[in-house]
Amino acid sequence: MKQRVAKSATSLKDAIAEIENFRTDINKRLDELEKEVKDTATTIHHDNNKMLKKTETACDNINRSLQASADTLKHLNTNKKTDQLFTELKSAQQQILHNENIAKQLPTTNDVDEYNFEPNHAIKKLLQNEKSLGALRKKEIKQPAQPKNKAAVPMKMTTSRNINVKTSSDTKECHITGITISPQNQLFVADYDNKSIKMIDINSEEIKQLQIESKPRDVTIVTRDTLAVTLPGTIQFISFSSNSLSLKNKLKVDGYCYGISHHQGKFAVTFILPVKLQIMDLKGNSKITVEKDSNGDSIFSDPGYVITNSHSIYVSDEIKNKVKWFNWQGEMIGRTVDIYGPMGISLLDDGSFFVSDAWDNCIYRVSGDCKDRTTILKDVKDLPQAICWCAETSTFYLSTYRSKSKVRYNDIKVYKMV
Incomplete structure (x- = not known):
């Protein structure tokens, strides 16, 4: 009530x-x-x-x-x-x-x-x-089902293939810190070390690259032709088409932002300095800031990646070893049992989500209420970081880092789910 x-x-x-x-x-x-x-x-x-x-x-x-x-x-x-x-x-x-x-x-x-x-x-x-300034209409929002307590039907990953995202203009080995996919099946990655956003044609593996002013952390789809990228102190909008990327306007934000997710005209953005989660509109106006709990203690230590749907916001915190679950009013609803090093997060249609565990070298599927999890992929050779799930093609994309062979930074691992 x-x-x-x-x-x-x-x-x-x-x-x-x-x-x-x-x-x-x-x-x-x-x-x-x-x-x-x-x-x-x-x-x-x-x-x-x-x-x-x-x-x-x-x-x-x-x-x-x-x-x-x-x-x-x-x-x-x-x-x-x-x-x-x-x-x-x-x-x-x-x-x-x-x-x-x-x-x-x-x-x-x-x-x-x-x-x-x-x-x-x-x-x-x-x-x-005109007789009215506008109309008030009842929101036709499908009432979301409560996230299930039990893990969903197990999924199996097929043998992976790799997409090499290194280009001739790159001066360093790639470090892919953010991945997202458009409805047109274009894969976008944030290359932290090469200060660039790359658009990959999934079929031909052709790459278009856009240099930006500083090192990007994460990327999200805003509209059918616009991305938003987190940079230190800035959210940069980028326009994309089938064969090009170009800079648009940018928003100044009050901190060093890391993860970003867009849903229905709102951003959920994590900050590592100062440590917080912010919910804001597309003009950068902060609606809600989440920093401390009711006891005045910090909710986060190292908020990293964030993912959203119509009723939930999930934030990974590598140092606190948890994924935390919030509503759009900024209230914490739940959290996972300990995950050693949670990093990238990606949602499934049923409300459950994938999360990469960088220190246990595996990928979990976690129920929407954060109470149950199953291991989808284990013994990943290199430490898993950013992830992206494409429901249309049942394809899972994964970037890795801190591998013994730096060349592996350059690959996006691709898995088919069955």
């Missing part, structure tokens, strides 16, 4: 926030349009004033010259200086002709732009015809 009351309150809060954000976006756009038309009016006014000032100055000069000439003629006429008067009259006549030519070239009142404002009828009509 408490959870439902909290959900109701959160639903109201989220709906009001969305309404206010929508109104803010409308106001912002209207402010931009208002500024544009005001700037245009100001420019016209400035041009008019500039032209009128020029005319005013010219008229003042003509008036002064005519007044000076008239004063001279009056003086000469009063003093009966006929010869000088004749000469001055001729000069005045020339001055008048010169001033007439200047006056003819000056802008007239017809040259001044007068204007009024004509509203955009499309906007006016829209506001008159």
Whole structure:
């Protein structure tokens, strides 16, 4: 009941926030349009004033010259200086002709732009015809089943193949710290040591590579054509297509971020300095920060990878030897029994998840409630790190590190599940 009351309150809060954000976006756009038309009016006014000032100055000069000439003629006429008067009259006549030519070239009142404002009828009509700012609709969310306490049906992995992700432009051996896969079956990896994101065509194994400013930690799919990558102090967005990668905008964050997972317009991001989990929107606005429990003790020691679905957030903590389970309100619901060195996490459709154990050299499948686990893969030759599960093809991808042969860093191990 408490959870439902909290959900109701959160639903109201989220709906009001969305309404206010929508109104803010409308106001912002209207402010931009208002500024544009005001700037245009100001420019016209400035041009008019500039032209009128020029005319005013010219008229003042003509008036002064005519007044000076008239004063001279009056003086000469009063003093009966006929010869000088004749000469001055001729000069005045020339001055008048010169001033007439200047006056003819000056802008007239017809040259001044007068204007009024004509509203955009499309906007006016829209506001008159619309009856509501928007609609409130019941969320069509499938009620998630409670994660099962028992491990799911066992899965068996076939013999692996390797995909070599080292390219000719790499200056070091690869260290793959993040893996994700797109709906188009493009594999994306974060190469920490070579400061790059790589896109691999799974069939041809062709690689496209994008250099970035610093060492990436993790990568997640945001939309059909956008990735998000964690860097020290930054989340970098990257655009991708079938054959290219390019940098987009980036978000500044308040710490050294590590793992990242996206779900329905929200990020769950882990930080290793300071140690915490943050839930934020796609603009980087922090919604919830998880650091300490009710006793004031730190929840994490070394939060690494994070994965999410509609009702759960799972975070691996290598030092505390556990995967911890949270809801989207930041409340810890459960945790696994000890796993020696939990690292990469990947979700299955039934709510269970895979986790790599870097120190026991194995891969576990853990039930969604974190109470039960089975070993899916054991005796991995090199220490397993990042993992990714593709449900469509029943394929499991795994990166390793700290192997005796550094060349093995360059391979993504690929397993088929049966």
